[in-house]
Amino acid sequence: MSARPPARSAESGQASLEVVALLPVVLLVGMLVLQAGAALWTISSTTEAARSAARAYSLGRDPQAAADASLPGGLHAEVSTFGPGHGVQLTVKIPTITPISFGSVVRRVEMP
Numbered sequence: 001m002s003a004r005p006p007a008r009s010a011e012s013g014q015a016s017l018e019v020v021a022l023l024p025v026v027l028l029v030g031m032l033v034l035q036a037g038a039a040l041w042t043i044s045s046t047t048e049a050a051r052s053a054a055r056a057y058s059l060g061r062d063p064q065a066a067a068d069a070s071l072p073g074g075l076h077a078e079v080s081t082f083g084p085g086h087g088v089q090l091t092v093k094i095p096t097i098t099p100i101s102f103g104s105v106v107r108r109v110e111m112p
Contacts, residue, residue, distance in 0.1 A: 035097045043105050045071055046092045050107035053079055058086035058111035086111040 049070040056066030067077040067090055078091045087110035094102040 031098045038095050038097055039102050042094045046090055046105040046107050049077055050090045050109040054088040054109040054111045057088050063088050
């Protein structure tokens with residue numbers, strides 16, 4: 001008795017074709033999740049840096065230095081002051097991971 005090779009079905013190779021077709025979609029979704037994480041991280045960091053800059057400005061110190069010290073290394077703030085009180089506005093560009101730019105985060109804080 002001779003051994004017969006197993007019969008090949010018409011679906012052989014279909015699974016690898018499906019993986020190749022879905023790979024760009026999976027990569028795009030992954031990049032968008034990373035971009036959303038970078039945006040949330042920037043929002044949180046900017047809020048904290050604005051508070052630090054306003055606190056420093058109300059104490060007569062440099063708000064730009066306080067904002068830069070409060071932000072993580074990859075972020076840079078543009079600081080402006082406003083109002084009769086001790087108001088500070090920070091603008092921080094969101095880092096881009098995808099070709100789509102998410103813009104900037106602007107936070108305004110005024111200390112009494």
